[in-house]
Amino acid sequence: MATIREVPSKVRRFERIGAHTHVKGLGLDKDLNAVKVKDGLVGQEKAREAAGLVVQMIKEGKLSGKTIILAGPPGTGKTALAVAVSRELGPNVPFIQMSGSEVYSSERKKTEVLLGAIRKCIGVEIHEMRKVYEGELKAIDIKTTAHPYNPYQKVPESIRLTLKTEKEEKTIEAGASIAQQIMQENISEGSVIQIDAETGRVVDLGLSLESAKGKSYDVDTRRKIPRPPGKVMKEKEFVYTLTLADMDEINARRRLGGGIFSMFMGGSETKEIDTEVRTAVDESVKKLVDEGKAFIHPGVLFIDDSHLLDLEAFSFLGRAIESELVPIIILATNRGVTTIRGTDVRSPMGFPLDLIDRSVIIATHEYDPESIGEILRIRSEEEKVDLEKKALKKLTEVGAKSSLRYSVQILSLAAQNARTMKHKKVSAADVERVDSLFMDIGEAAEHLRKYEEKMMMH
Ligand SMILES: Nc1ncnc2c1ncn2[C@@H]1O[C@H](COP(=O)(O)OP(=O)(O)OP(=O)(O)O)[C@@H](O)[C@H]1O
């Protein structure tokens, strides 16, 4: 099946060494207990074990429609934990990461952004039985005729193909469109091909191992495959995974005209999708599921900094959670008791109480110096920075005094300093120099206070 390929729906961003590239998983043992340092994660054991249970339930498809809140002070690994969850789930479970601020788009309504994201997180695995002709091409005979507008040009009129499997040899005749595809794709004797009986789509699967070319040509770049077993005409099962958002898109475009191909060939971009389209997609998916032809894989929608959502967005989410086709929603926030955006109501984390009530909360805590040191060591490996022991000690002190984030920044800057000074390894002096050149948040606040009157206010 050379041309049928799953398109992963996860958004992949180009990353060199991002803030979380060192995170490879949750670092749990087989009983889901956290190992202090594993898979790039350090400490924060309770949160990691809780996340482990969540991952297990997601994998078993038991958690759809649930909300999980990651709550804790800044820099305590909430985003890192969510990244670890996505790594654990693997590439086949849709995992969409967005920031609370992304709902404020000037082109789309807040609810539309959220609904779009929710639908990207639901995978639909569709199984379809299709009748196909399949076999090694033994003989081709193309009949041509004069072009209707240009008598000097020949165009294919029909084709006669002999296909061979392990079991039989059959000759079939087909019309111009199949002949054209065979000519365009340069398909010749010896190829194993598959023709969809209904649509007439031709797929070149590769070169048959048993064919004369397959045996003799060493330098044929095509994939070599065995001659298909069974009969030439057979029913085959095709499996593809789409997300509800993909299906919405395809349907919306189909309504506009142009069919599925306009998706690949460009064409008008649909900014908002009609409710009608979505309802139709939901109906057809439900029908397929009832008939046993499709399976739903609820993924994860991770909304980072979700205190940036406002009441309208929260109430929409609350309602969406209760519908049938929903993913698992993970919200992360570093806010304490604060006002819910768009209101003057104060509430824990700035979330509406009814949403909190329907969620489970995973708390993250500040790190002890030992864990900070370990995280810094892992980061230095990730960034390929050679640290002297004393430099790591100094960095750990900086981290414990100000914040983990600040010390991670200082690590990169100290490495740059060492390179400039042509030091082989990063020394404590490099760390101290950089620490004295830059301000952490405490020092910045102090600085501002000192010059309060002299700083511009507008
Ligand atoms: N337990 C950990 N093990 C390894 N690295 C960690 C751990 N916790 C945090 N980090 C790393 O420290 C940095 C800060 O953590 P992170 O961004 O996850 O914090 P956060 O809780 O999301 O903070 P904020 O509330 O500001 O968004 C990141 O580079 C992250 O990968």
Ligand SMILES: [Mg+2]
């Ligand atoms: Mg974060």
